[in-house]
Amino acid sequence: GNSVTQMEGPVTLSEEAFLTINCTYTATGYPSLFWYVQYPGEGLQLLLKATKADDKGSNKGFEATYRKETTSFHLEKGSVQVSDSAVYFCALRDSSASKIIFGSGTRLSIRP
Amino acid sequence: NAGVTQTPKFQVLKTGQSMTLQCAQDMNHNSMYWYRQDPGMGLRLIYYSASEGTTDKGEVPNGYNVSRLNKREFSLRLESAAPSQTSVYFCATMGLAGGHTGELFFGEGSRLTVL
Numbered sequence: 001g002n003s004v005t006q007m008e009g010p011v012t013l014s015e016e017a018f019l020t021i022n023c024t025y026t027a028t029g030y031p032s033l034f035w036y037v038q039y040p041g042e043g044l045q046l047l048l049k050a051t052k053a054d055d056k057g058s059n060k061g062f063e064a065t066y067r068k069e070t071t072s073f074h075l076e077k078g079s080v081q082v083s084d085s086a087v088y089f090c091a092l093r094d095s096s097a098s099k100i101i102f103g104s105g106t107r108l109s110i111r112p
Numbered sequence: 113n114a115g116v117t118q119t120p121k122f123q124v125l126k127t128g129q130s131m132t133l134q135c136a137q138d139m140n141h142n143s144m145y146w147y148r149q150d151p152g153m154g155l156r157l158i159y160y161s162a163s164e165g166t167t168d169k170g171e172v173p174n175g176y177n178v179s180r181l182n183k184r185e186f187s188l189r190l191e192s193a194a195p196s197q198t199s200v201y202f203c204a205t206m207g208l209a210g211g212h213t214g215e216l217f218f219g220e221g222s223r224l225t226v227l
Contacts, residue, residue: 032214043116043202043218044155051214089154093214098143098162098206099170100216104154 135203
């Protein structure tokens with residue numbers, strides 16, 4: 001079945017550091033891939049998405065590229081801010097289904 | 113613009129009690145979902161409704177029932193609550209039109225504690 005594996009946290013970085021959160025997936029067909037972010041006390045919200053191979057999703061300085069050859073969708077940001085502290089979830093939607101499957105989440109903390 | 117509204121936001125139950133979590137959306141989306149979030153487990157799908165009149169089991173349906181009352185509303189019922197059902201529950205809808213390509217829109221969550 002479909003699954004998403006992302007790096008375990010927590011991840012703690014200093015402000016302005018470079019961020020990578022790894023995400024790999026297993027799926028049949030051509031899934032759509034997503035990164036969601038959850039700020040403290042809130043529900044999840046979409047951060048970025050990619051719907052086909054080699055697409056790059058970007059938002060708020062974050063980027064992720066859909067790599068079909070390595071079944072990966074790693075999240076990157078060149079210079080993190082304290083306000084980026086949150087839990088990040090990688091997710092996929094199978095092209096033949098209505099379900100979205102989530103990874104276990106990575107908690108990110110940024111030190112001033 | 114309310115989006116996805118869940119009630120109640122907090123609830124404490126005793127083992128064996130029943131309760132219903134309500135979810136309503138004003139986004140005119142066909143698909144609605146219930147997830148639970150537990151520490152270290154990410155989000156796990158309980159039930160979903162691809163369209164009005166249909167419901168399907170997700171990854172962890174045991175101990176829950178759902179009702180898709182109409183296009184706007186999707187409720188989750190715990191008939192006999194157990195401590196293992198202590199969790200944060202999220203309702204979500206899926207957008208497939210107007211530029212959306214299958215992303216979920218979430219409510220703010222309902223924190224349930226079963227003693």
